Amino acid sequence: MNDGWDIPIGALLGREERMARYGGAKYGGIEPSGKSPNVFVYSDPSRGEAFGYNFDGWSPDGTVFLYTGEGRVGPQQMRDGNRSILEHRTKGRALRLFIAEGLILGTAQKNHRYIGKFEVDREQPYFLEEAPDELHELRTVFVFRLRPLGKTLQRNADQSSSGDVRIITEAVLSPLEAYVSRTFESPGTPATTAVRRESELCARYxxxxxxxxxxxxxTPAGETRSLLTDLYDQQGNELYEAKGTATRETVRQGVGQLLDYRRHITPKPSLALLLPHRPSNDLIDFLRDVGISCVFEEPGAGFSRINPPARQP
Structure with a gap:
């Protein structure tokens, strides 16, 4: 069907011109049109990178373009623009993808390069990822998997830094990177302070x-990001999670991480929580109850260990 679309692949098209010719609002990242059978999708990886993530771009094999849904604060919802992408086929609309590129001459408005016509993948239209929002709170976002329809523009600069989701879970042993405090040079944030304390504790151990x-x-199935454990003793088949403090909150967090990691490792390892000092007796009892060893630093005397009771056959 001739829908009147005559913009060639790779052409630059400003939002105002697109609006005048084909409809759709001006400013959103996802703009359904009431004037033409299209949903205009605008990718601008620099926006995600400013908050610490970047899923947008082509998969390594070039078969899927990954696109992060809209919603700047809190978990994204399947409504408005996100829903218009998911339901574009039933509404008889094409997805037209643009990538931000420079400014329109003589203005402060971003220009956009037309990449081509797409549809959401029919088997897995999207997956969920974690990413910070504008308030720097971690939340879930939709990452749509867009399949090209016909010719599209594929450039090395438009590769996704995360890649597509994994079909099966993959767990591989990796060399242990050096735990040195100079690795973490960003000052001030609690997360950076915690990571530095944990790395220094691991180095001492x-x-x-x-x-x-x-x-x-x-790398769990259905996700793009890999999980890196702290220390693994292959000789004893023991997995450690290090924490920079011995508070109840961090102990509970460490227990959850260890149990999550162990599900994916064969043969299943024993578990140990590595702490900078002895926790409270109640937390030691908690670790014993869940079958996790407590390894903690003793001032001037190295490290001590409290193991859980042996399991009954």
């Missing part, structure tokens, strides 16, 4: 035992 450790890199 490795030095105390005087033997090599590794770590697991786990």
């Amino acid at each position: 490795i030095s105390y035992l005087g033997r090599p450790f590794q770590r697991w890199k786990i």
